[in-house]
Amino acid sequence: MSETPTRLDIDVDYLQRCLAGLLEIPSPTGYTDEIVRSVCTELESLGIEYQLTRRGAIRARLPGRRSAGARAIVSHLDTLGAQVKALKPNGRLELVPIGTWSARFAEGARVTIFTEKGAYRGTILPLKASGHTYGDEIDKMPIGWDHVELRVDARADSAEQLGMLGIDIGDIVAVDPQPEFSDTGYIISRHLDNKAGVAVMLASMRALIDAPQPPVDVYWLFTIAEEVGHGAAAILPPEVASMVAVDNGTSAPGQNSSEFGVTLSMxxxxxxxxYHLTRKLAKLCQENDIRMRKDIFRYYRSDSASALEAGADVRTALVTFGVDASHGYERIHMHALRSLSELLTAYTLSPVAIPRDEKDIGDLSGFTRQPTAAASSPAPAPSERTADPA
Structure with a gap:
């Protein structure tokens, strides 16, 4: 692989504007139509062609010199949220989560309930919320979705009154992101997973518009149900040979992720x-002077998992921006978002190193190698060297 830098300059102001706009649009899984419309409108303004599935997943394409052995880059538009499970006799709402997140981070959240008669505002509270009433019992409340309720900002003292408002079981509840963009580059908000990833992709695409043509077609995929495990299975074109997911890394004790630079998930x-795709991305970071570290995520799955489970024979990788307090009130840094965007531009423009990947199936000719010799052994002859990364 060439050591000529291929990363492009990123318009950080555009990236931040995209992220701020995306955060303003509620998009819990199952309620993503408006954010899909917003991203499609942005693609149109960039002059990038796209297709839309029945439910709203987006497949944009930057044409390359060849279509076989195409690449894909994917992130998700949907976020965490909740649904109404029951109308309670006290006029409050029982909830179930959309996606996997702790009710610890729901307590005190301001929300919007979307009903067929219109939207209502409200607050998620513990069952015992008044210190003047319950005293120290508040601190003894268990944590869990069975121990919180939604107080609607409308007159409702009973289940019947809730029904008269038009609130029903199954209604979607969107949690306010409460974003803050600090002068020091930190961004604090809910739902940075994965609206930050979407903004990274849009900023990368904008930088690539006037760049040289990529060696192969590059598909930019925006999915709508990653938080519940559906991911990229239904939107991946058959000609794609490798797919890079863009999502959050977990900056926490025991992890190697960082809020600065790129975190490459192994x-x-x-x-x-x-093996080959992850090492190609690591090498691109080295060649392009992009800060990078590696990590392993034990309680995590990304958009690529559903595609593999559906039988897609594609190479997959996961590049991330480190997030503190993931699936809670999250924090990231613009340095990581810019670094990720730079890496995506370098990957898009990088040469193809495994031409065999253009074919769905073939013989051993051109198949990759992995190192097997002991580290202290002499370097193999040129004809025996391990193939360059994908």
């Missing part, structure tokens, strides 16, 4: 990511 709950 494995998640689905097992190791592709």
């Amino acid at each position: 494995a998640d709950m689905g097992g190791p990511f592709d």
Whole structure:
């Protein structure tokens, strides 16, 4: 692989504007139509062609010199949220979560309930919320979705009154992101997973518009149900040979992720990511002077998992921006978002190193190698060297 830098400059102001706009649009899984419309409108303004599935997943394409052996880059538009499980006799709402997140982070959240008669505002509270009433019992409340309720900002003292408002079981509840963009580059908000990833992709695409043509077609996929495990299975074109997911890394004790630079995931709950593709991305970071570290995520799965489970024979990798307090009130840094965007531009423009990947199936000719010799052994002859990364 060439050591000529291929990363492009990123318009950080555009990236931040995209992220701020995306955060303003509620998009819990199952309620993503408006954010899909917003991203499609942005693609149109960039002059990038796209297709839309029945439910709203987006497949945009930057044409390359060849279509076989195409690449894909994917992130998700949907976020965490909740649904109404029951109308309670006290006029409050029982909830169930959309996606996997702790009710610890729901307590005190301001929300919007979307009903067929219109939207209502409200607050998620513990069952015992008044210190003047319950005293120290508040601190003894268990944590869990069975121990919180939604107080609607409308007159409702009974289940019947809730029904008269038009609130019903199954209604979607969107949690306010409460974003803050600090002068020091930190961004604090809910739902940075994965609206930050979407903004990273849009900023990368904008930088690539006037760049040289990529060696192969690059598909930019925006999915709508990653938080409930559906991911990229239904939107991946058959000509795609490798797919890079863009999502959050977990900056926490015991993890190696960082809020600065790129965090390259070597494995998640689905097992190791592709050996050659992950090492290509690591090498691109080195060649392009992009800060990078590696990590493994034990309680995590990304958009690529559903595609592999559906039988897609593609190389997969996961590149991330480190997030503190993931699936809670999250924090990231613009340095990581810019670094990720730079890496995506370098990957898009990088040469193809495994031409065999253009074919669905073939013989051993051109198949990759992995190192097997002991580290202290002499370097192999040129004809025996390990193939360059994907």
